Amino acid sequence: MTVQPSYLAPVERLREVGYIVVPGLISEEELKVQNVAARRELARRAEPLEFEADLKYPGAPTSRAAEGGQTVRRLLDAYARDAHFAEWGTSAVVRQWLEAYFGETIVMSRAHHNCLMTKHPRYGSLTGWHRDIRYWSFAREDLVSVWLALGDEEIENGALWFIPGSHRMQFAADCFDTAKFFRSDREDNAGLIRRSVSPRLCAGDAVFFHCNMLHSAGPNRSDAVKFSLVYTYHGASNPPTPGTRSAARPEVPLR
């Protein structure tokens, strides 16, 4: 598989640092279409949905019956939900970046991410430090998620934070709590967390990040809902483990 020279340096950075921001990965026209679809889907509230109250992360309503309890966190199965979401997730532009990283045929998981993430003012929770791989099962821990910002994302409205290079670090099991969050109350972990960065994303930028990257996100202190379209991919030689949640849904090869 021949890799275009323009991908080499950013993909090397993705390997080294664990994430890269690719500015303007979608045209302005397509971005408008995705934003219309995103708002339509949020208004439609069709299942499958994940509610803030279900996860009970800090700042979330205590139950679906509580004030703000109907706040949606993720509109799941973005791929099947709207043709525009599916088209972008399987587009040539996404495939080419991922082929440059994996060097083989790319497969999209429909079991992980595959969602329109929303973060609401007031009831949108913060997400503690974690690695996405914590509940995933694949032959190798080598998957990449692509997070497309449909609007600007910054600290104020709950942007992602990353610990550069953490995807290659080894941690003892007790660095994580029982829910596999990276414990910020430990001084060694806190030292690493102090090195974290929150890249500002403009609408249409995408961040590619490794499944072992330690990341978190803050609450949304703005007055507008934040929308992001998120998919996860792996190389064809790295299939999900049969019988696990990772293998529970048919996957989508990118051609």
Ligand SMILES: O=C(O)CCC(=O)C(=O)O
């Ligand atoms: O936007 C957020 O709160 C972070 C989401 C996240 O890290 C995840 O779904 O893995």
